Amino acid sequence: MKEQKHCIHKLRCLLLLPLLSTLLSGCWDDRELSELGIASGSAYDWEDNQWKATYQIINPSSGASGMGGGGGGSSSSPPFLTFAVKGKTIIEAIQRTNLTSVRELFTSHSRISILGESVARRGVNQIIDLFLRKQDARDTVYVFIAKGNAGRILDQLMQLTKNQGAGIQLMIEQESKLLSYYPSVRMFELAMALSSESGSAVIPEIRLTGKDIMDETSETGRTDLPSRLVLGRLAVLKGEKMVGWLSQKQAFGLTFITSKIKMANISFATHPQTSDKIDGSFILQKSATTVHPIWAKDHFIMDVNIKGSGVITEIGSAMDLNDRASISQMEKSIENHVLELIENSWQTVKQLNADVTGFAVKIHRSDRKRWKQIKKDKSWDTVFQQIEIRPHVSIKIERMGLSNKSFKSIEQD
Amino acid sequence: MNGKIGTSQAAMLVVTTILPTAIVVLPEIIGTYAEQDSPLAIMMATLLGVGIAALIGTIIRYNNGVPFLDWIGARSSPLLATLLGLLLLQFYLDTSATILREFVNFVKDTVLLNTPITVMTTLILVITIYMVRQGIECIARVNSLVILLFLFFIPLYTFGLAGEMNVHRLLPIFDHSLSTITLASLTPTSWMSEVAILLFLAPYLKSPQKARLIGYMGLLFVFLMMMFSMITTMMVFGPQYLKLTAYPGFSTVGIIQIGRFVENLDILFISYWVLAIYLKFSIFLFATVECFKQTFRVKSSRPFIGALGLVIALECLFTWSDPAKLNIYNKEGRFLVFILFNVLLPLAVLLLTGLHQAKNKRKGCET
Numbered sequence: 001m002k003e004q005k006h007c008i009h010k011l012r013c014l015l016l017l018p019l020l021s022t023l024l025s026g027c028w029d030d031r032e033l034s035e036l037g038i039a040s041g042s043a044y045d046w047e048d049n050q051w052k053a054t055y056q057i058i059n060p061s062s063g064a065s066g067m068g069g070g071g072g073g074s075s076s077s078p079p080f081l082t083f084a085v086k087g088k089t090i091i092e093a094i095q096r097t098n099l100t101s102v103r104e105l106f107t108s109h110s111r112i113s114i115l116g117e118s119v120a121r122r123g124v125n126q127i128i129d130l131f132l133r134k135q136d137a138r139d140t141v142y143v144f145i146a147k148g149n150a151g152r153i154l155d156q157l158m159q160l161t162k163n164q165g166a167g168i169q170l171m172i173e174q175e176s177k178l179l180s181y182y183p184s185v186r187m188f189e190l191a192m193a194l195s196s197e198s199g200s201a202v203i204p205e206i207r208l209t210g211k212d213i214m215d216e217t218s219e220t221g222r223t224d225l226p227s228r229l230v231l232g233r234l235a236v237l238k239g240e241k242m243v244g245w246l247s248q249k250q251a252f253g254l255t256f257i258t259s260k261i262k263m264a265n266i267s268f269a270t271h272p273q274t275s276d277k278i279d280g281s282f283i284l285q286k287s288a289t290t291v292h293p294i295w296a297k298d299h300f301i302m303d304v305n306i307k308g309s310g311v312i313t314e315i316g317s318a319m320d321l322n323d324r325a326s327i328s329q330m331e332k333s334i335e336n337h338v339l340e341l342i343e344n345s346w347q348t349v350k351q352l353n354a355d356v357t358g359f360a361v362k363i364h365r366s367d368r369k370r371w372k373q374i375k376k377d378k379s380w381d382t383v384f385q386q387i388e389i390r391p392h393v394s395i396k397i398e399r400m401g402l403s404n405k406s407f408k409s410i411e412q413d
Numbered sequence: 414m415n416g417k418i419g420t421s422q423a424a425m426l427v428v429t430t431i432l433p434t435a436i437v438v439l440p441e442i443i444g445t446y447a448e449q450d451s452p453l454a455i456m457m458a459t460l461l462g463v464g465i466a467a468l469i470g471t472i473i474r475y476n477n478g479v480p481f482l483d484w485i486g487a488r489s490s491p492l493l494a495t496l497l498g499l500l501l502l503q504f505y506l507d508t509s510a511t512i513l514r515e516f517v518n519f520v521k522d523t524v525l526l527n528t529p530i531t532v533m534t535t536l537i538l539v540i541t542i543y544m545v546r547q548g549i550e551c552i553a554r555v556n557s558l559v560i561l562l563f564l565f566f567i568p569l570y571t572f573g574l575a576g577e578m579n580v581h582r583l584l585p586i587f588d589h590s591l592s593t594i595t596l597a598s599l600t601p602t603s604w605m606s607e608v609a610i611l612l613f614l615a616p617y618l619k620s621p622q623k624a625r626l627i628g629y630m631g632l633l634f635v636f637l638m639m640m641f642s643m644i645t646t647m648m649v650f651g652p653q654y655l656k657l658t659a660y661p662g663f664s665t666v667g668i669i670q671i672g673r674f675v676e677n678l679d680i681l682f683i684s685y686w687v688l689a690i691y692l693k694f695s696i697f698l699f700a701t702v703e704c705f706k707q708t709f710r711v712k713s714s715r716p717f718i719g720a721l722g723l724v725i726a727l728e729c730l731f732t733w734s735d736p737a738k739l740n741i742y743n744k745e746g747r748f749l750v751f752i753l754f755n756v757l758l759p760l761a762v763l764l765l766t767g768l769h770q771a772k773n774k775r776k777g778c779e780t
Contacts, residue, residue, distance in 0.1 A: 019539070028528035108677070132657060135526055138677075140668050166751040188654070188668065367583040 037103030039164030040080060042141075044090065044127055047117035052116075053093040054084040054151030055105060074331035076172055080163035080218050082154050089303055090130050106136065111165035113141045113187065114206060116150035120235060120242035128194070131187045139188040142172050145207040145235040145242070153206055155215040168229065174203065175231055180264040180284075182234045197360035197371070197380075200238060202246070202254070206234035238354035246348055253345025256306055256338060257389075258355050259289035270317045272333045279316030282334050282397065284308050293363045295370060299386035302359055306338065311394040318409035321400045325352040335393040342391045355384050416550035417619045420627055421704030425560050427608055427631025428638075432694050433689040434515050435604045435635065436642050440661045442744055443643070446597035448591045448652035449582070451643050453523070454597035459636040461598070462605025466632055469609050470492075470625025470639055472763055477623030481612045482707035486764055497758070498708025504754040505701040505772065506721070510728035512536065512697055516690045516731065518736055523663065523683055529540055534729055538722045544695040545702060545718055549617050552699065556692045566685055573678065578648035597673065601639070603748040606633060609755035613707075614702040698722065703716075 041056040050366050052218050058264075062079040069100040081102055087093030097105050115124060131137045148154050154164065159166035172184040182204050183195075193201035205244060210227030214220060236252035246254060255261055263285055287308035294301045312321070313332070349356055365369040375381050418426070443451045454704050457640050477486040482501075486494030526535065546550055587596075608628045646661045649668070658664045663686075667679040701721055706714040733739050 027530070029525045080670065135523065138667070139664070140670070140676075186668075188650070188664070191657065192651055194653045195657060197653075365581065368585050368588055 003287070003361075004250065015220040024033050026078065031104070031106070035103055036095075037101050039105060039110045040163050040167070041112040041114070041154055042110055043114040043116065043146070044117040045150050045196045047086070048087045050088060052086050053090055053095045053097075053150060053223065053388045054082055054154050055097060055107075056080050056082050056154040056205070057101070057103065057105070058163065062162065063275045069280045078157065079213070080164060082151070085251040086153050089124065089245040091134075094391045095287050100240075101309040102247075107134075108136045109162075110140060110141050111137055111393060112144060112225070114121065114144045115152050115203070116144050116209060117147050117235075117242065119150070120145050120203070120331060123240040124190070124194075124237065125240040126262065128187065128191045139191070141187050142169055143185050143187055143190050143203050144168070144172075145203045146206055147363070152213060153205045153208065156208060156227070157214050157217065157220050158229065159220050160326050164229075169205065171229070171343055173352065175204075176255065177262050180252070180255050180261045181231075182255055182319060183258075183260040189372065193356075194240065196358070198355040198358050198361075200356045201237045202251070202356050203233055203237065204406075205245070207232045236349070236351070236352050236356055237379040243354050244348075244352045246345065249341060250345040250348045253341035253343070254349065254356060255285070256289060256342055257291070257304060257345065258380065259287075259291075261287035261289075261308070266334055268303040268333045270315055270319060270330055270331070270333065270354045272302050272329070275317075277315075277316075280312065280333075281312045281314035282330075282331060282395075283313050284395070285310040285398075290358070291357075291362050292349075293359065293366050295367060296388075299388060300359075300363060300383065301304050301358075302362070302387055302389045304391040305388055306342075307339075307396075309398045311399040312397055315338055316408065317406060320409060321404045323405070326354050327397050327400075331395050331397055338393045338395065339391055341387070342393075346389050350385065350387075353385065355380070359387060416548065416617075418553045418614070418617055419549055419619050420623045421559055421630070422610070423614060423618055424515060424555050424630035424634070424697055426549075426614065427611065427627060428634045429556050429692045430559060430610050431604050431607050431631070431635045431691060432638055433686060433693045434512060435601065436662055437519060437660055437686070438515065438743055439601055439639070439658060440643055440646055441656060442600045443597045444647075444652060444655040447589055447594055448655075449584065449647060450594055451502070451597065451647065452583075452587060452640055453586075453637065454594050455601055455639050456600035457594060457598035458605050459639075460631060461602045462608060462632045462635075463629060465606045466608045466628025467625055468738060468756065468759055468763065469611050470628050471619075472759055473611060473615045473621050473624035475763070475766065476615070476621075478615045478618055480616050480703075482704070482705045485762060488769060494707055495641065497762075498704060501702045501758075502701065503753065504750070505704050506724055506728065507750075509694065509697040509701050511733060511742070512690075512694050513725060513729040513731070514733040514739055516694060518739070519660070519690075520687070522659070524680070531730060533727050537691070540724050541691065541695045541698055542722050544691070544717050545698050546715060547613065548721060549699055552692065552695050554697075559692060561690050562685060562688075565640070569678070570666065570669070570682075573671050573675070574649055574665065577668060578645065580648060581650050582651040583644065584694045599748045600744060603751035603755075605632060606751045606755035609759060610696065612728065612759065613703040614656040616703075624640055629756045631736050662678065668694070698725070701725070 031137055031145070037057040039055045040058050043054040045052040045054070057080060059079055059081050061079055062077045081096050085093045086097040086102070087096055094105060113127075115127065121128065131139045156164065158164050158167045161170070175181065176184045181204065185201070185203050190201050190203065190289055207230060208227050209230050212227045214225055219225070231246060234246040234254070235242050236246060252264070261284060263283065264287070267278045267285055268280050268282060268283045269276055287306065289303045292303040292305075294303055321327065361372070374383055422458045440451070443454050447454045452673050460524060463666070482494045484499060516537060517530055520533060521528070521530060577703045608631060611624055613626060615624065618627070620623065646665045647655060649665050650661065655661050663679050664684060670676045693740060698718070698721070702714045702718055705711070705717055711717065719750045
């Protein structure tokens with residue numbers, strides 16, 4: 001009897017085994033690595049009333065050794081390939097890559113996304129929606145704007161790195177960490193800025209220094225490429241549309257206002273009373289900005305307080321750094337330089353009438369009632385035009401580097 | 414198979430009953446109404462939840478862990494108990510079906526885009542039926558281990574997002590009227606009312622007298638986790654962006670980047686969430702089976718688990734096939750249904766019992 005029961009139990013287990021195949025339900029979504037075209041970057045243009053999407057696909061068989069990274073594979077084969085396709089919608093364009101590529105497009109590892117100026121002027125909402133909605137699209141990609149055709153940028157090979165998408169990511173991360181002309185902008189940050197009270201955002205420009213595109217692996221064997229990728233100006237978006245550009249200098253001023261300085265180099269005149277000659281460098285290591293909106297009867301005054309500190313790295317004039325007066329003089333010169341940057345930036349931002357300063361957010365946080373009224377009247381544009389800024393800059397030179405006197409003063413002695 | 418469970422184990426079951434779906438569904442619903450005042454809405458919902466926990470705890474103290482419907486039958490009439498049982502059975506079947514659908518929808522949206530829903534539903538159901546057959550003690554033990562995993566995930570989450578958080582994004586506080594915050598707190602209150610599941614877990618509690626404490630402990634943990642999730646998500650994305658994403662909690666995880674080697678962590682957190690939602694579904698399936706057992710006074714519920722599971726699966730597949738319908742139910746209908754079955758019904762039972770007792774006492778005094 002016991003044996004019979006045991007047999008029935010075994011038979012049941014055997015019959016249940018096929019049911020285990022249901023555990024393989026993931027098979028509907030299986031993807032073989034060898035069948036995927038892993039995108040490291042994408043670019044979007046608007047051409048002939050259609051979307052043009054360009055995808056940069058990593059070439060696993062590449063061994064282009066002149067560009068750093070590991071070897072292996074064919075050295076004549078480029079490290080990535082680009083596919084440009086057109087469609088009435090972005091997804092239609094993406095799907096059409098399957099007409100030309102042997103691998104299924106996989107965008108989860110994409111690092112950058114470049115928007116053509118044509119797209120930015122038309123509106124970026126559809127692109128943002130795609131990145132927030134599509135399952136394998138990452139909203140952490142870094143966003144750039146290119147004047148003219150954005151797809152061209154993706155064709156350019158880089159030295160020192162095989163993966164151009166990751167290379168551009170490093171460039172912008174390095175820029176925002178060491179230079180702070182403008183902050184890096186990821187797709188979700190763009191969406192956050194455009195959906196905030198300010199309704200405006202900025203995107204850095206990426207361009208080529210020359211006319212030619214270095215898209216052959218043999219061309220990267222040179223020490224100085226005639227055409228390189230470089231970060232340029234800062235595009236300003238209002239609503240979903242691009243309304244203008246800020247120069248690097250203006251963008252730098254904006255970064256001070258929005259408190260996004262991580263580290264920066266400021267070149268200044270060491271003897272501003274006697275000469276306008278820019279002959280000193282100061283590395284700003286710490287900087288914080290506080291903005292307090294003050295209602296002055298009929299308009300807002302933005303009290304912008306900037307406090308920073310850093311180290312002197314270069315002096316081209318005769319100077320004794322043990323003398324407190326010399327240091328104060330330099331601090332004043334740096335402060336004036338920052339004030340100039342801010343004023344210059346503010347005037348341009350005001351002209352563009354796009355609140356990339358985030359003042360609307362500050363006013364909402366500090367003066368809820370007035371903000372509700374502004375929102376009700378839909379009068380933010382007018383209020384923004386009437387805003388007056390009062391910047392106060394306080395810079396402290398904390399260290400002088402490894403020398404207490406400038407070399408010029410030793411020479412004069 | 415069904416051994417007794419301790420107080421802390423039961424409190425952790427309450428946490429799993431509420432938290433897994435709450436953390437996915439609620440931020441968007443609360444954020445849409447209350448924006449940066451969302452934490453206030455969660456506080457309000459928790460206070461109401463504590464009241465519900467007190468009510469449920471009081472009933473369990475009265476009946477001292479006797480099965481809920483048997484107790485009603487003994488106190489009033491078996492017919493009333495059966496009628497209430499049928500209503501509650503319908504409620505638990507519906508709730509389990511919506512949990513299963515939320516689970517399937519989430520997995521479909523985020524991971525398994527092409528896998529047929531029927532296959533996923535069947536697979537989840539088969540695994541959950543197996544879990545329920547092992548008994549509540551086994552579920553409670555596994556649940557405690559899963560909750561302990563928070564010790565790994567919370568520091569990783571906090572550390573990974575530290576650089577992205579900005580406390581000013583929580584401002585201005587009290588920007589919304591009390592009515593808006595109350596409106597935002599209705600849906601989370603319906604989630605908090607799920608503490609009423611203790612009514613069907615009571616026969617398996619080692620100390621039914623501590624039912625109130627179990628409810629309070631569970632809700633306190635849920636409150637802390639909801640606040641943590643809501644505040645960190647708002648500090649990262651701000652209140653406006655929060656409204657744009659269907660699963661804000663997982664979007665937050667998606668931006669974690671530690672060095673150049675730890676990124677795209679959302680899949681790790683989704684795996685953990687799947688563990689938790691399996692447990693939540695199993696607790697509800699257990700309560701459904703228990704309700705069925707008490708309503709129809711069957712000795713062993715094991716043969717019926719599969720059949721009840723089938724009903725849940727069919728409801729999940731056909732009643733809730735439209736995600737918009739489920740969203741509207743969660744936003745607007747859920748509160749009424751949950752308050753009716755988790756608050757008003759137990760409250761009515763408690764009041765009737767009180768009246769009955771008072772009557773008996775008076776009779777006793779008269780004789």
